[in-house]
Amino acid sequence: MSYHKDFCWLQKKKLKNHPFNNFIIKNATSLHETLKKEVAYFFEISLVEESEASLILEVKEESSIHPEGYKITAENKQVRIISSSDKGLLYGVYHLIRLFQKTKFVEEEILSEPENQTRMINHWDNFDGSVERGYAGKSIFFEKNSFRRDDENNELYARLLASIGINSLTINNVNVHKEESYFITDKYLNEIAHLASIFRKYNIKLFLSINFASPIEIGNMKTADPLNEEVQEFWNKVTKDIYDVIPDFGGFVVKADSENRPGPFTYGRTHADGANMLGRALKKHDGIVFWRCFVYNNHQDWRDRTTDRARAAYDHFYELDGEFNDNVILQIKNGPMDFQVREAVSPLFGALKETNQVLEFQITQEYTGQQKHIFYLVPQWKEVLDFDTWMKGKGSTVQKVLKEYPAKQKNNGITAVVNVGRDENWTGHKLAQANLFGYGRLIWDPSLSSDSILEEWMNGTFELSSNGKEILKSMMLNSWDTYEKYTSPLGIGWMVEPGHHYGPNIDGYEYSMWGTYHFSDSKGLGVDRTVATGTGYTRQYHDEVFEQYEDVATCPEELLLFFHHLPYNYQLKSGKTIIQHIYDTHFEGYEEVERYQVKWKSLKNEVDETTYLNVKERIKEQLQSAREWRDQINTYYYRKAGIQDKKGRTIYS
Amino acid sequence: MSYHKDFCWLQKKKLKNHPFNNFIIKNATSLHETLKKEVAYFFEISLVEESEASLILEVKEESSIHPEGYKITAENKQVRIISSSDKGLLYGVYHLIRLFQKTKFVEEEILSEPENQTRMINHWDNFDGSVERGYAGKSIFFEKNSFRRDDENNELYARLLASIGINSLTINNVNVHKEESYFITDKYLNEIAHLASIFRKYNIKLFLSINFASPIEIGNMKTADPLNEEVQEFWNKVTKDIYDVIPDFGGFVVKADSENRPGPFTYGRTHADGANMLGRALKKHDGIVFWRCFVYNNHQDWRDRTTDRARAAYDHFYELDGEFNDNVILQIKNGPMDFQVREAVSPLFGALKETNQVLEFQITQEYTGQQKHIFYLVPQWKEVLDFDTWMKGKGSTVQKVLKEYPAKQKNNGITAVVNVGRDENWTGHKLAQANLFGYGRLIWDPSLSSDSILEEWMNGTFELSSNGKEILKSMMLNSWDTYEKYTSPLGIGWMVEPGHHYGPNIDGYEYSMWGTYHFSDSKGLGVDRTVATGTGYTRQYHDEVFEQYEDVATCPEELLLFFHHLPYNYQLKSGKTIIQHIYDTHFEGYEEVERYQVKWKSLKNEVDETTYLNVKERIKEQLQSAREWRDQINTYYYRKAGIQDKKGRTIYS
Structure with missing residues (x-):
């Protein structure tokens, strides 16, 4: 198996300082060969028959561990992965790889079972x-x-x-x-x-x-x-x-x-x-x-x-x-x-x-x-x-x-x-x-x-300094917020180009047959899904949720326009009106992408060149696209509502 | 040559009561065969050598007639087409066919020369x-x-x-x-x-x-x-x-x-x-x-x-x-x-x-x-x-x-x-x-x-009663006005689906790179192409035209928004505001297409079934499309301007 692909988080070279000399597999059946191949490949150790092997993979059918779950223990310089089937051993091995990708020994007993079947x-x-x-x-x-x-x-x-x-x-x-x-x-x-x-x-x-x-x-x-x-x-x-x-x-x-x-x-x-x-x-x-x-x-x-x-x-x-x-x-x-x-x-x-x-x-x-x-x-x-x-x-x-x-x-x-x-x-x-x-x-x-998953992924994928990690995390962890800011506001959705769904087209789905509308007019926008005055969708939830969504005062603001049709001058909890919120978030989202460029540039010496240039290109496109989003949304609402930006920034008329 | 195609206005069967027994062609060169074939086919007469032929096609090189023009004269039961080249004779023959398609004899001398080369x-x-x-x-x-x-x-x-x-x-x-x-x-x-x-x-x-x-x-x-x-x-x-x-x-x-x-x-x-x-x-x-x-x-x-x-x-x-x-x-x-x-x-x-x-x-x-x-x-x-x-x-x-x-x-x-x-x-x-x-x-x-051309075409194409002719004319002659009414208003253009250009998409080209905008906002719409406050396009015309277009008071209203950006409440010569004009024309255009349906139905027994059904289908689609135009344009402007229709008709909010 030649690793011609950039093999992302399963990089062998990232495995550090593991204590294993050899390994043994007990009672595995159909996955025996796979387990053998993976362990031998990643840890560069050999399968042995001795019970004093430093790494032991063992199926204990009588165990109460979920067949896909595993327990990892460390005792007397032996690390042991146990499961009630060899499926669990496989997942345990990958867990071990992740552990040693962050240079962390097995310090305590680990029991992991899948929450979803x-x-x-x-x-x-x-x-x-x-x-x-x-x-x-x-x-x-x-x-x-x-x-x-x-x-x-x-x-x-x-x-x-x-x-x-x-x-x-x-x-x-x-x-x-x-x-x-x-x-x-x-x-x-x-x-x-x-x-x-x-x-x-x-x-x-x-x-x-x-x-x-x-x-x-x-x-x-x-x-x-x-x-x-x-x-x-x-x-x-x-x-x-x-x-x-x-x-x-x-x-x-x-x-x-x-x-x-x-x-x-x-x-x-x-x-x-x-x-x-x-x-x-x-x-x-x-x-x-x-x-x-x-x-x-x-x-x-x-x-x-x-x-x-x-x-x-x-x-x-x-x-x-x-x-x-x-x-x-x-x-x-x-x-x-x-x-x-x-x-x-x-x-x-x-x-x-x-x-x-x-x-x-x-x-x-x-x-x-x-x-x-x-x-x-x-x-x-x-x-x-x-x-x-x-x-x-x-x-x-x-x-x-x-x-x-x-x-x-x-x-x-x-x-x-x-x-x-x-x-x-x-x-x-x-x-x-x-x-x-x-x-x-x-x-x-x-x-x-989300943070710890990101950290695991970074450990497997890159060789970042702790400062580099923080920089990349700061990009990734607020990326949803950033994207949401420069695209459609407050849960309304669908303001994309029909068909391919990339880039802004505010009215792109507004007069379509797809059931995807924002109903923006000169006074406000949003879809009224309340029982009181709208489509009654809110009633599909249990009482507590229904009541929260039904009432504009308790509806989470990120979903405000998903559930309610509101005037542009409706005041949000921030004290801003909806229209000012639209303007502000769209400027902010774009500016955040500008910061991505700076941040990514600072990682130039911490990632391989191919990845660096590839992501740099993407961020450039993202910035260009965010600019279109910002300007088209702002202009659209400025033209529709006729309300000035309080901060006097450039909104094309 | 088998006429497997529905041969439109060149239908032989529509030639009526022509007085020709035979024909002669004099001095034609390269088009001789074509002339011979067309005359023989349409009038079902034979080429002869006698100078007393009832139809004479003659090239007179010394004639002052344009080489593609022709003169048709009738004298002593002889009809004569003359030109300075055989090209003119060809066009003269088709003229003769048109004449007999409307059962009209050659009553006076006809001289026709092309205005465009x-x-x-x-x-x-x-x-x-x-x-x-x-x-x-x-x-x-x-x-x-x-x-x-x-x-x-x-x-x-x-x-x-x-x-x-x-x-x-x-x-x-x-x-x-x-x-x-x-x-x-x-x-x-x-x-x-x-x-x-x-x-x-x-x-x-x-x-x-x-x-x-x-x-x-x-x-x-x-x-x-x-x-x-x-x-x-x-x-x-x-x-x-x-x-x-x-x-x-x-x-x-x-x-x-x-x-x-x-x-x-x-x-x-x-x-x-x-x-x-x-x-x-x-x-x-x-x-x-x-x-x-x-x-x-x-x-x-x-x-x-x-x-x-x-x-x-x-x-x-x-x-x-x-x-x-x-x-x-x-x-x-x-x-x-x-x-x-x-x-x-x-x-x-x-x-x-x-x-x-x-x-x-x-x-x-x-x-x-x-x-x-x-x-x-x-x-x-x-x-x-x-x-x-x-x-x-x-x-x-x-x-x-x-x-x-x-x-x-x-x-x-x-x-x-x-x-x-x-x-x-x-x-x-x-x-x-x-x-x-x-x-x-x-x-x-x-x-x-436009009317006489339409009449010529109908004479060649259909067998309509005089009432039928009037009905079809009434559809065709106001079809531009009808289409204009239910599509984009007052010369603004471009409110079509990008790409295929069929059907309404009011903002379809509004945020594009094609230079095709209407700039509709909460107060008004139109492209200011004046020298005074706009792009200066008006100055590309000679003074008299420039002045007419530059001044909103003299600009032809059908081009008003092509040249000026005006508020929705701007009053047209009709006394209506622009917004009311938009609403009115869009309802009227749709209603006119409804009348097309009735009118076309009344022609059912006057046209062949294939044509009847074919056009009926098209008008059905036109009506459906006109409805989309009407409602999308009206709703778009109602949402944008927030101004009610004075006549209280249904505009979807």
């Missing part, structure tokens, strides 16, 4: 090699409707994911096009099986995004009705064929009845009918279905101010709670809209009691700067997981809900659209790697702070 | 078969980077053009892509020559759009500098090669230094340097160059309110007046912007005294409804030709300027981007054919009224 990555890769919402080059898996078969790269990628705890993967876009529909057939199953065999070595199960209309598209049938017996038979056969070649195949991810994708609605059936049909076909093979809840009317009339896209997922799925089979898992985006810079948390979390769920994040920076803008996403995700749904009183955070409801679930967890591509640095630029790393670490252990 | 059609067809700004199917000439060789169709098209007096043609897009650059080489010259041979039969000279960077792109050279001798030699060889196979080749059309096309600016040369180089190469073969004046900064900063795209053509070319060779002809769009629904007339007309010129219209409905909206363009063109430049005092109309300046010019005239494609009806729907027909008729004889 499903820890998944979704690729939106198309078979032609393009990546939907991809900003790091073309697909690592596909090119021109064929499999790239870059086994070396795929294995690098598998261990990258394993090192942060990922255990599930889809390789193809949820928008399943014609040729990709054949992935589940003989035509491509050998290729899929080959990929599965690579990821299997790192405890990652392969899933496929499938086309709900497959019975028609590839099965030569006239219907895809989930209650039709022939359709059911089609799926039974499909799953059998898959499991014949991939016995541990994960299952399906489905985008149905969403943004023009086919689904059960065509046949007057419910999402439960559709999902359960697939669930039944997979059940006998222990497979599962992820059924996406990103369902809304995408032919809305902008004139209609009563329909509210934010309501859609809840309105569609809440009433089906309890109707889904136990191997069907609803996949719910973190917010009710679509991965905006700032939006409320989906009210489905805390509402569904009898339904398996995974939460879906977006690591790829679609609305968040497309890997040209620095944006460390972990703080945003953390805020979502920590959000209190009040499902069972105070403290019913999203993470707790995911873990505890429904009672016997075993696959709840988190998934995310990934940000990697064929770029030499995987993610467009090095700093964007922190989002992939941080995603894995956070969903394994949501109690970790 | 160049009467040209420009295709924006790409070699791949697409048509830039084409709304009638794919290219009739090309498909997948090859020539379609549909000789039958091409000949149909040639006579269609000849029947309305067209004598020049380009077949390829002014944006000359890679492969099209080779049209001027051996690779494709035989194909071009074959096309030329078809159009030659109908007195139409073939021209090619060329790539100014050809010496680099296809000549393997390092420069395209017009003052470089090798570059000049390249073009000398190219023209020689062309004329070797097409002795009557017309010449080149060039879009240079425009919208990212290469040009002489790259080498620090002037447009005159570039155009004259090509002119010299063509001169020895009697070829000519059309050099387009559509040159402006397309990377403008929207923040900059001093730069004015409208100024660009004049600023670039006025100072070069007198520097162009006599076979170089500047091709100037009718307005200073880009074929908008309403804009001022280009101030270059009346400014250039020593430079050959053709005026460029757009028959294809780019900004004018894309052949989905009914829009009879002749009234708009007529207004341009009748516009008084005051070049030599009152009465110096654009048409007069084109004809009389410079003194010895022999190729001035008019060209236009055509609206035809591979659709069975040539132009997307039947009513759009009136624009092609009307274009040819108008530029032959600009004294014709």
Whole structure:
């Protein structure tokens, strides 16, 4: 395995002063070879048979440790990693690597178990090699409707994911096009099986995004009705064929009845009918279905101010709670809209009691700067997981809900659209790697702070002085705030160029069919989602949350315009009016990016040249883009409200 | 020749009660066969040798009639068409056909001579078969980077053009892509020559759009500098090669230094340097160059309110007046912007005294409804030709300027981007054919009224009752007014979707680099192009016109916001405020399209079913689109100005 790629946080050279001379593996089965290879490679020690080895990896089946968890202890110059399965040993090894990347010995007993059972990555890769919402080059898996078969790269990628705890993967876009529909057939199953065999070595199960209309598209049938017996038979056969070649195949991810994708609605059936049909076909093979809840009317009339896209997922799925089979898992985006810079948390979390769920994040920076803008996403995700749904009183955070409801679930967890591509640095630029790393670490252990995750990532990635670390941290940790400041204000969202979603276009979605409006007029802006005078979306939350959002006085200000339509002269807690807040934040955000330039320049001698120049280029583009955001937003509101900036700065008239 | 196409205004069946038994052709040379074929076909009579033939076509070289003009006389049951060349006879024959299409005998002597020498059609067809700004199917000439060789169709098209007096043609897009650059080489010259041979039969000279960077792109050279001798030699060889196979080749059309096309600016040369180089190469073969004046900064900063795209053509070319060779002809769009629904007339007309010129219209409905909206363009063109430049005092109309300046010019005239494609009806729907027909008729004889041209076209095309005629006329003759009403108000333009230019997007070009702004704010809108307080564009006109435009009180109201930035409460001559005018016209325009539906329905039994259904579909789309225009514009201004509609109609808030 040659490390031709800039191998980010898994850099062997960063391992320091470890005390190991040799190692032993006890009772590992399928992952034995992987464990052996990884330990030997990273620590440059040999596998031995003696029980006095300095590093011991041991499966104790009778242990109460979670099969993917691990305990690390140090005693008598021996370090021991124990788990109830060899999966846990693998994650323990990566933990050890992280420890020695920060030159820290094993000082106390470490017990780590994953908080989420499903820890998944979704690729939106198309078979032609393009990546939907991809900003790091073309697909690592596909090119021109064929499999790239870059086994070396795929294995690098598998261990990258394993090192942060990922255990599930889809390789193809949820928008399943014609040729990709054949992935589940003989035509491509050998290729899929080959990929599965690579990821299997790192405890990652392969899933496929499938086309709900497959019975028609590839099965030569006239219907895809989930209650039709022939359709059911089609799926039974499909799953059998898959499991014949991939016995541990994960299952399906489905985008149905969403943004023009086919689904059960065509046949007057419910999402439960559709999902359960697939669930039944997979059940006998222990497979599962992820059924996406990103369902809304995408032919809305902008004139209609009563329909509210934010309501859609809840309105569609809440009433089906309890109707889904136990191997069907609803996949719910973190917010009710679509991965905006700032939006409320989906009210489905805390509402569904009898339904398996995974939460879906977006690591790829679609609305968040497309890997040209620095944006460390972990703080945003953390805020979502920590959000209190009040499902069972105070403290019913999203993470707790995911873990505890429904009672016997075993696959709840988190998934995310990934940000990697064929770029030499995987993610467009090095700093964007922190989002992939941080995603894995956070969903394994949501109690970790954004800061400590960042620190772990920096330890693995760079050789920074402590001053350098502080500088980079100061850029990354306020990057959400910075981006939010120069883009759309106070939770309103959607002021981007339609289609590609990069750069400002304030009215770009204002007269569209997408249900994405800000309703700015001469007096004010915002979407009234209250029960009292608006769309009633606030009522989808439990009382305590509802009351907070419903009342403009208690609504968190970062979401103020997400929930309320307010006049430009409305006074915020800062004492500023909304219009002055818009002006101020837009100037501040731009100025912060100017400081990024200075800060990054000061790190010139602390990072490799390729990374330095690459990030420098990105920040230059970010600054240019932030300038457009600042000026277009400020001018737009100045022209609309006719109110002067109190500080007399340049707003183009 | 099988008439598989719906052959519009050249329908034989519409010829009524003609008195001819036979015909004779005297002294015709190259067009003899064409004349013989057309007369025999349309009148179903035979060519004879007797001088007492009932129809006599005769070239009298000594005659003072313009070589393309004709005289038609009737005497002793003999009708006689005379010209000084057989070109004139061809146009005379088509005149005769038109006469008998309206069942009118030759009652008096008719003398008709073309007012414009160049009467040209420009295709924006790409070699791949697409048509830039084409709304009638794919290219009739090309498909997948090859020539379609549909000789039958091409000949149909040639006579269609000849029947309305067209004598020049380009077949390829002014944006000359890679492969099209080779049209001027051996690779494709035989194909071009074959096309030329078809159009030659109908007195139409073939021209090619060329790539100014050809010496680099296809000549393997390092420069395209017009003052470089090798570059000049390249073009000398190219023209020689062309004329070797097409002795009557017309010449080149060039879009240079425009919208990212290469040009002489790259080498620090002037447009005159570039155009004259090509002119010299063509001169020895009697070829000519059309050099387009559509040159402006397309990377403008929207923040900059001093730069004015409208100024660009004049600023670039006025100072070069007198520097162009006599076979170089500047091709100037009718307005200073880009074929908008309403804009001022280009101030270059009346400014250039020593430079050959053709005026460029757009028959294809780019900004004018894309052949989905009914829009009879002749009234708009007529207004341009009748516009008084005051070049030599009152009465110096654009048409007069084109004809009389410079003194010895022999190729001035008019060209236009055509609206035809591979659709069975040539132009997307039947009513759009009136624009092609009307274009040819108008530029032959600009004294014709829009109404009489429309009547001629209807006579050739339909079998309408006199009531039916009035109904269709009422739709067509007010179609400009209707479209203008529901789209952008008072000459402001550009409120379209960027890119494809269909449908409303009020701010679509407002923060762009294209120099196309309306500057709407909370108080008013419009572009201040005055000398007193604006960009000074008004000063590009002669005093009388300048003064009229400069003063808001005398500025024609349909161009009010093209020249002035005015408050919403500015009172128009109607007594209405601008904002009320916006509301009113937008409701009225939509209502007019509703009436189109009723009117067209009333013609159901007067037109063939295909045409009926086809146009019905288009009007349905037009109504839907007009609704979007109405509501988006009204809502946009209601939100921006905060002023209620006085009539209390529904404006979505």
